Amino acid sequence: MTDALLELRGIDKRFPGVRAxxxxxxDVRPGEVHAxxxxxxxxxxxxxxxxxxxxQPDSGEIMLDGAQVEFGNPRESHSAGIATxxxxxxxxxxxxxxxxIFMGHAPTRKRLGFNTIDWEAMEAEAEALLAELNIHNLDxxxxxxxxxxxxxxxxxxxxxxxxxxxxxxxxxPTAALTESDVEQLFSIVRLLRERGVSIIYIxxxxxxxxxxxxxxTVLRDGEYIGTKNVAETDEAELISMMxxxxxxxxxxxxxxxxxxVVLEARKLNRPPLTRDxxxxxxxxxxxxxxxxxxxxxxxxxxxxxxxxxxxxxEIRLNGQAVxxxxxxxxxxxxxxxxxxxxxxxxxxxxxxxxxxxxxxxxESVSSRSFISRAKERALANGAIRQLSIRATGPDQIANKxxxxxxxxxxxxxxxxxxxxxxxxxxPTRGxxxxxxxxxxxxxxxxxxxxxxxxxxxxSELPEILAMSDRILVMREGRLVGEFTREEATQENIAHxxxxxxxxxxxxxxx
Amino acid sequence: MQETTPxxxxxxxxxxxxxxxxxxxxxxxxxMLASVLFLATRTDKFLTVDNLLQQGxxxxxxGLIAIPMTYIIITGGIxxxxxxxxxxxxxxxxxxxxxxxxPLELAIITAIISGTVAGFVNGxxxxxxxxxxxxxxxxxxxxxxxxxEGISEARSARGYPEWFFQLGQxxxxxxxxxxxxxxxxxxxxxxVLARTRLGRxxxxxxxxxxxARFSGLTVNRHLLFIYTFSGFMSAVAGYIFxxxxxxxxxxxxxGMELDVIAAVVLGGTSIFGGAGSVPGTIIGVVLIQLLKNxxxxxxxxxxxxxxxxxxxxxxxxxxxxxxxxxxxxx
Ligand SMILES: Nc1ncnc2c1ncn2[C@@H]1O[C@H](COP(=O)(O)OP(=O)(O)OP(=O)(O)O)[C@@H](O)[C@H]1O
Ligand SMILES: [Mg+2]
Numbered sequence: 001m002t003d004a005l006l007e008l009r010g011i012d013k014r015f016p017g018v019r020a021x022x023x024x025x026x027d028v029r030p031g032e033v034h035a036x037x038x039x040x041x042x043x044x045x046x047x048x049x050x051x052x053x054x055x056q057p058d059s060g061e062i063m064l065d066g067a068q069v070e071f072g073n074p075r076e077s078h079s080a081g082i083a084t085x086x087x088x089x090x091x092x093x094x095x096x097x098x099x100x101i102f103m104g105h106a107p108t109r110k111r112l113g114f115n116t117i118d119w120e121a122m123e124a125e126a127e128a129l130l131a132e133l134n135i136h137n138l139d140x141x142x143x144x145x146x147x148x149x150x151x152x153x154x155x156x157x158x159x160x161x162x163x164x165x166x167x168x169x170x171x172x173p174t175a176a177l178t179e180s181d182v183e184q185l186f187s188i189v190r191l192l193r194e195r196g197v198s199i200i201y202i203x204x205x206x207x208x209x210x211x212x213x214x215x216x217t218v219l220r221d222g223e224y225i226g227t228k229n230v231a232e233t234d235e236a237e238l239i240s241m242m243x244x245x246x247x248x249x250x251x252x253x254x255x256x257x258x259x260x261v262v263l264e265a266r267k268l269n270r271p272p273l274t275r276d277x278x279x280x281x282x283x284x285x286x287x288x289x290x291x292x293x294x295x296x297x298x299x300x301x302x303x304x305x306x307x308x309x310x311x312x313x314e315i316r317l318n319g320q321a322v323x324x325x326x327x328x329x330x331x332x333x334x335x336x337x338x339x340x341x342x343x344x345x346x347x348x349x350x351x352x353x354x355x356x357x358x359x360x361x362x363e364s365v366s367s368r369s370f371i372s373r374a375k376e377r378a379l380a381n382g383a384i385r386q387l388s389i390r391a392t393g394p395d396q397i398a399n400k401x402x403x404x405x406x407x408x409x410x411x412x413x414x415x416x417x418x419x420x421x422x423x424x425x426x427p428t429r430g431x432x433x434x435x436x437x438x439x440x441x442x443x444x445x446x447x448x449x450x451x452x453x454x455x456x457x458x459s460e461l462p463e464i465l466a467m468s469d470r471i472l473v474m475r476e477g478r479l480v481g482e483f484t485r486e487e488a489t490q491e492n493i494a495h496x497x498x499x500x501x502x503x504x505x506x507x508x509x510x
Numbered sequence: 511m512q513e514t515t516p517x518x519x520x521x522x523x524x525x526x527x528x529x530x531x532x533x534x535x536x537x538x539x540x541x542m543l544a545s546v547l548f549l550a551t552r553t554d555k556f557l558t559v560d561n562l563l564q565q566g567x568x569x570x571x572x573g574l575i576a577i578p579m580t581y582i583i584i585t586g587g588i589x590x591x592x593x594x595x596x597x598x599x600x601x602x603x604x605x606x607x608x609x610x611x612x613p614l615e616l617a618i619i620t621a622i623i624s625g626t627v628a629g630f631v632n633g634x635x636x637x638x639x640x641x642x643x644x645x646x647x648x649x650x651x652x653x654x655x656x657x658x659e660g661i662s663e664a665r666s667a668r669g670y671p672e673w674f675f676q677l678g679q680x681x682x683x684x685x686x687x688x689x690x691x692x693x694x695x696x697x698x699x700x701x702v703l704a705r706t707r708l709g710r711x712x713x714x715x716x717x718x719x720x721x722a723r724f725s726g727l728t729v730n731r732h733l734l735f736i737y738t739f740s741g742f743m744s745a746v747a748g749y750i751f752x753x754x755x756x757x758x759x760x761x762x763x764x765g766m767e768l769d770v771i772a773a774v775v776l777g778g779t780s781i782f783g784g785a786g787s788v789p790g791t792i793i794g795v796v797l798i799q800l801l802k803n804x805x806x807x808x809x810x811x812x813x814x815x816x817x818x819x820x821x822x823x824x825x826x827x828x829x830x831x832x833x834x835x836x837x838x839x840x
Pocket of ligand 1: 015018022041042043044045046078087390391400401404405430432
């Protein structure tokens, strides 16, 4: 192809025990949005890391502007005008928003003959960049570690924009965002496209591909399957290209017998993001918790799980009032929590799949105090089979798994704990269509057959609508709406979530 | 996507052997072997049963303290107060026996309890108040030493009865008594670290404390335990020390924390936490002891000895880093 800005041909990449890419190809034209899709572990992140200089291919060539290039490290790729937002967020939690955005290329000024960082200019430029992204409520002086995942992602995007890129690579940028944030992101992407920036866009959400992309390339098992013009394909075709078969039902929800109240929260308080929260979850019930990023959904989950113990209010489990001041107590009471930040909270990434899946159930894989490796291995192998985790085996280090497969490990860790109440914070973030359907099937089955009570936080409204028996909506730390499965529609939920923003916009206009 | 998980393969014997040799402990063991052989060619006083057993006697105190230090460093912490706790325990032993007239058995128990409490106080502040371990134990390094000096008023206790020296100077089945204790402790606590829930929790905390907490592990309880354990072992080492040198002085164990930490790090425990083992640590302890002794016997000055030990430490860490990065790739 002569009109390609960037072209990869015959790319091979091996890791110990896996061939991540086999003769893969890919190309990007100027000013297009090119989506890259495939199952978890298909090799998408590996391919873009080759473009961004993190990995070097074992064989194959990279052409930029028709000339062969080699990126020995990320810096070389940067200077060629390629900016990357990685799947696993790479910010420095101890530094401010502005410092993170300008990491490595801060504006300087001469002071006493030395080049020193020009802090004022940096903060001003950071604010300007965020304003371009339509973000006005993020303090550029705030420490990134204090931000939630959604806001951290926005900082990442601003950071990439600060590099003046010709090619912007986004590896699952929307996994942490709610619909309205996604819309904002899309308008930025379209804006960049109009400016002639090429965008490589990885996502597991096919609707985004159709909304945003010009072309789409599918990888499966590290192999190139094909490239389509988005206008000339449809969802069913892409799914069958990705998984090699068709998937009928993405949201297999079974009717469950709704039993006794398992969790009852009464006036839980932990300002600012948990105020006066009262609700209940019954056995066999899946309760969806919707809201914008920053509305306090995760914080409320963490109040119940004991990470952020309640300042006042009462938690009742199976009718008994309990005091939960730390996660270990919550686990003892039979509560499981799949957290939103898998790299930091959900996984010990330096440890193996085996060690991670047994982390919350060490007692049951041990006799006396001794851990049985055989039992652990059996547990991990079960998880690998059940959720099709693409790994070389139970003793693979979690860090070496693809993002979606890491998420599957977190989910299986908590499924293994056979809880009475399972709180799932974005349980299918970054998970491919097939595995997503599998997790949904499992949730349904556990609720229907074992009477598991599930509280599911999700930013994906279709998931909330399809999987929940009842839906709660949060805004600014308060519960502002409750809908039965029958009442709920995309519109009324979105409306309940979003009126805050409407009010904010009105406030800003004053 | 069903066919993509290859069946887990059991490593062959030669693979296992290769892995053992290129493991941190394996490399260290080879370095130790090489040092022993080299030192043996320099002086014939070094490689004798008597000398080696004698060195075993000398290294027991450091070895005992290095075990809890390994636990602590694996969690990403540090305990600088171990030498001072050793001194404090020694002083409490002599003082309660000589000044307060406790029966010697009771004095020993009191000493060990004092050390344990000292460790517990470290842990309490680290866990409850959130003082970083480095700061907390740096403070108690001074505090406990000061306490020891205050109690002793620069007097030393001596004149212990004969049975008291059995532990520090006696032998059992031809091997120094305290060395039995060390061997026993290494086996027990090595297994505890490698095989039990406690050990697993320590590695998890060291790699990612938040993740460990979110998994429902009782992080605080574990931390409190290991600092208390460190105090206990330092006090036991204090008792052995007094028994070995027949006298009690308030400066006992001064600077010992550095020897202990050096041995632990030499043994492959990552100072950032998350990795390490008791066998590695004990090889580190032995290696340092043998180098010190062998070089002195070979007529090397003590200044030069320190330089050699420092160089070995750096070399071992480089080798370790190399192995780690290779493991990262393969
Ligand atoms: N550093 C590494 N070491 C070993 N194996 C790796 C490494 N990085 C990736 N892999 C393996 O390469 C394969 C492709 O991974 P990659 O991260 O590219 O998948 P992906 O398509 O991005 O998946 P996801 O949708 O889950 O993010 C996986 O089997 C993964 O386990
Ligand atoms: Mg990926």
